[in-house]
Amino acid sequence: MSGQRGFLSIESKNIFSILKKWLYTEQDIVFRELISNASDAIEKLLTVQMADKTAGCYPQGKITVTLDGEGNRIIISDNGVGMTADEVNRYINQIAFSGAADFINQYREEQQDSIIGHFGVGFYSAFMLADHVAIETKSYLEEAAAVRWDCKSDMAYEMTTGARTSHGTDVILYLNKDNPYIEKADTVHDIIQKYFLFLKTEIYFDGPNFDHVLVNDTNPLWNQPDSQTTTESMNQFYRECYDDISNPLFWIKFESVDIGLRGILFFRDTKNQTEEIDGTFKIYNRGVFVGENIKELIPRFVNLQSGIIDCTNLPLVVSRSTIREEDQKADMASLIYECLSQEVTIGINHLFEKNRADYERFWPHLNAFVKYGILQDKIFASVMTRKVIFKDIYGQYKTIPEYMAEGEASAGGTVYYASDSVEQAHYIKLFKRCRLNALLFDHVIDQPFLRRQELIHSNVRFVRIDSDGEALFQGAIHDGDQGKIERLTSKIHHALGERLGQMELKITNLEEPSITTLIIHDEKSRRMADMLEIYGMINQADTSLKEMQSKSTFLVNLNNDIIRYVLEASEAPDPQGANCSKQTDLILNQLLDLALLGQGALNVEDVEGFILRSEDIINQWIK
Numbered sequence: 015m016s017g018q019r020g021f022l023s024i025e026s027k028n029i030f031s032i033l034k035k036w037l038y039t040e041q042d043i044v045f046r047e048l049i050s051n052a053s054d055a056i057e058k059l060l061t062v063q064m065a066d067k068t069a070g071c072y073p074q075g076k077i078t079v080t081l082d083g084e085g086n087r088i089i090i091s092d093n094g095v096g097m098t099a100d101e102v103n104r105y106i107n108q109i110a111f112s113g114a115a116d117f118i119n120q121y122r123e124e125q126q127d128s129i130i131g132h133f134g135v136g137f138y139s140a141f142m143l144a145d146h147v148a149i150e151t152k153s154y155l156e157e158a159a160a161v162r163w164d165c166k167s168d169m170a171y172e173m174t175t176g177a178r179t180s181h182g183t184d185v186i187l188y189l190n191k192d193n194p195y196i197e198k199a200d201t202v203h204d205i206i207q208k209y210f211l212f213l214k215t216e217i218y219f220d221g222p223n224f225d226h227v228l229v230n231d232t233n234p235l236w237n238q239p240d241s242q243t244t245t246e247s248m249n250q251f252y253r254e255c256y257d258d259i260s261n262p263l264f265w266i267k268f269e270s271v272d273i274g275l276r277g278i279l280f281f282r283d284t285k286n287q288t289e290e291i292d293g294t295f296k297i298y299n300r301g302v303f304v305g306e307n308i309k310e311l312i313p314r315f316v317n318l319q320s321g322i323i324d325c326t327n328l329p330l331v332v333s334r335s336t337i338r339e340e341d342q343k344a345d346m347a348s349l350i351y352e353c354l355s356q357e358v359t360i361g362i363n364h365l366f367e368k369n370r371a372d373y374e375r376f377w378p379h380l381n382a383f384v385k386y387g388i389l390q391d392k393i394f395a396s397v398m399t400r401k402v403i404f405k406d407i408y409g410q411y412k413t414i415p416e417y418m419a420e421g422e423a424s425a426g427g428t429v430y431y432a433s434d435s436v437e438q439a440h441y442i443k444l445f446k447r448c449r450l451n452a453l454l455f456d457h458v459i460d461q462p463f464l465r466r467q468e469l470i471h472s473n474v475r476f477v478r479i480d481s482d483g484e485a486l487f488q489g490a491i492h493d494g495d496q497g498k499i500e501r502l503t504s505k506i507h508h509a510l511g512e513r514l515g516q517m518e519l520k521i522t523n524l525e526e527p528s529i530t531t532l533i534i535h536d537e538k539s540r541r542m543a544d545m546l547e548i549y550g551m552i553n554q555a556d557t558s559l560k561e562m563q564s565k566s567t568f569l570v571n572l573n574n575d576i577i578r579y580v581l582e583a584s585e586a587p588d589p590q591g592a593n594c595s596k597q598t599d600l601i602l603n604q605l606l607d608l609a610l611l612g613q614g615a616l617n618v619e620d621v622e623g624f625i626l627r628s629e630d631i632i633n634q635w636i637k
């Protein structure tokens with residue numbers, strides 16, 4: 015071939031100037047671009063072979079990256095389709111594909127990293143590392159001559175007869191003095207592995223301390239049939255891929271032929287941490303790394319777990335020859351997004367339906383994930399809302415429909431819940447004593463989850479265990495009670511006076527005789543008070559202000575021995591001269607304090623009175 019010289023076309027100037035700006039920012043992408051081209055060339059040859067039965071049988075595709083320290087070169091070789099002189103002219107010299115130029119112009123104003131990270135600038139990225147780039151290539155076509163192309167970054171090129179004897183391409187980078195790779199074979203190996211860990215074509219690396227080392231896994235687990243994968247292989251894959259010392263709890267393998275998507279979602283062992291942290295989602299395009307945790311592709315709640323997807327139609331790597339319209343890109347992204355929502359929904363629902371024991375065993379790790387998913391994702395919510403489980407106060411897991419079906423406490427469409435099993439321990443015990451049930455809503459996500467449930471199910475009321483319980487404890491007034499109620503009311507007002515504050519007094523016969531007194535909140539006003547506290551409008555310690563905000567009732571059980579004693583106690587001095595009224599006052603004050611203590615709402619000022627009265631009672635015993 016007689017030498018051909020020329021200058022690169024005008025559009026390439028744009029690319030060069032942009033590349034210069036990007037210099038030193040993300041030089042790793044040179045490897046991504048050039049190895050992708052090599053892999054494409056091998057794929058093209060396979061396509062030719064499949065389409066044309068008369069075509070020869072080509073050797074298995076192979077890419078070799080060589081770090082030549084002595085020659086100060088990096089060489090990327092493939093045995094793919096190669097290029098004829100005409101193709102080099104068309105694809106390399108005239109990069110005048112207007113689409114690409116437009117595309118680059120459009121994005122040049124944007125943040126540079128995001129452009130180069132997501133959209134390949136192709137072969138010309140080689141000039142980020144090298145002042146001089148050469149191509150040695152030979153087309154697979156019979157009779158095609160080998161071609162050598164040399165270009166120094168002054169934009170002039172020269173084409174001469176090449177040295178290759180077999181089809182394929184070598185791209186040779188004569189490195190700049192200040193390139194960061196020549197002494198760092200380990201770094202180069204790791205970069206290739208980062209981008210091409212799962213490429214279908216074998217990639218070998220040669221360099222100081224690397225003797226033709228295979229870099230990638232050409233048959234990743236998500237491409238293998240289930241019969242070939244074992245629990246141990248999955249566990250090992252997960253631990254290595256996500257640098258975790260624990261095995262995953264379980265995984266979901268999925269595939270959508272329509273959009274060319276395959277992947278695995280690993281459910282992480284969160285070790286019962288109360289604050290779950292995000293997982294890592296790795297995204298590949300035909301085994302080429304695209305990015306991690308890309309929010310346009312991975313539903314937010316799915317990203318609480320770790321996973322991997324490989325999609326042949328990913329929009330984020332845009333080939334110069336297949337630049338897609340913006341709206342099409344957005345469509346593909348939302349298809350992937352929806353597909354992931356669906357797969358996760360199917361997987362978790364399957365676990366609930368087919369293996370409830372494991373679903374419950376994993377629940378501490380899945381709790382926030384499932385509830386967050388319901389709050390955030392319509393598809394997931396439509397299936398999983400009725401399958402959220404809560405521990406009840408007896409330690410059994412139940413869905414809300416299961417709890418409602420039990421009757422008793424849920425009569426009238428009410429779900430009783432405890433939001434803090436320590437703070438509300440007194441009421442939990444009370445519920446147990448009355449053989450009633452309530453669910454534990456004690457995760458931080460439970461309150462927003464509950465509010466959403468109320469919006470959706472207007473016929474279900476959620477009531478905290480210490481609120482609106484009067485109906486639950488089934489108070490009743492019998493014939494002849496009226497007189498007792500009046501007498502007791504007067505004794506209570508005499509004893510407690512101002513201490514009752516805004517509280518309503520209610521005297522009734524509760525079915526359960528062991529309950530003496532109870533403070534019951536009005537659910538609505540209690541929530542209002544809690545909200546004011548959350549927004550800092552009420553100080554947490556300021557229990558009296560909180561009380562004022564939340565309407566509550568002081569419930570006194572006529573069907574209780576202590577209350578009967580108070581009721582019957584004479585107000586005249588006894589034969590020893592003791593003042594009986596003083597004694598009932600003391601008992602009633604003490605009962606109010608105990609009710610407040612049960613609520614965790616005893617004021618600092620009241621504590622002193624409570625201690626003195628308690629000592630008084632002990633003194634009366636020991637005398």
Ligand SMILES: Nc1ncnc2c1ncn2[C@@H]1O[C@H](COP(=O)(O)OP(=O)(O)OP(=O)(O)O)[C@@H](O)[C@H]1O
Nearest residue numbers: 051052055096105134135136137183332333334335
């Ligand atoms: N190793 C190779 N073997 C055969 N042809 C190649 C090789 N490298 C590049 N080419 C040809 O040169 C063209 C331009 O490559 P370039 O990497 O610049 O763009 P692209 O691969 O089309 O798009 P992208 O911007 O995504 O990289 C390719 O489309 C291909 O036809």
